[in-house]
Amino acid sequence: MELPKYYFRVRENGAFVFRVDTENRDRRIEMDQIAVINIRNGEIKPHGDRELSETDLEHIKGWMAERSEVLARRDIDDILRTVDHLNLTAHWAQTRASAAQLEAVTDALLLAMHDLRTVLVRKKADRLMKDRDG
Structure with missing residues (x-):
């Protein structure tokens, strides 16, 4: 099995990028940090005094695009899970909850739901107005 040429250690808003090397005399896996990336703003900072090659940048940008898609899918999944939790909470409140x-x-639930409803109604109205105007 061949290891990938790059390893991305995920952090909250991006990753540390390492070049993976197994072609050394001891056949050990060496990971050399080459960059730090920020998914939110698209920033790629070379680590230390390194210069990133076009191949490095190509792999990094590809990973960033893929990671952004994964995170977007997770956001939607998390929201859909929240809908499930709200339904389960309603059932709990109606059938099992004590006074x-x-x-x-x-x-806490009423305030959170009121806040969410306010945001959703405002955003829906904005979309409807935008669709109507053009």
Whole structure:
């Protein structure tokens, strides 16, 4: 099995990029950090005094595009899971929750749902206005 030429150590908003080398005299895996990348702003910073080759940049940009797609899919999946959780919460509140349990969560849930509803209604209205105007 051949190892990839690059390894991306994921961090919150991007990754550290390493070049993987197994072609050394001891046949050990060596990982040499070559860059730090930021997915949010698209920034690619060479590590230290390194200069990135076109091949390095090609691999890094490809990984960034793929990672952005993965994160976007995860966002939607997380939101759909939230819908499931809201449905489960409604069922719990209706069928199993005690008065004390409801007292402990009602205000927080109502405020969070009110905030979400306000944002969703405003965004929906903005989209409808935009579609109507052009």
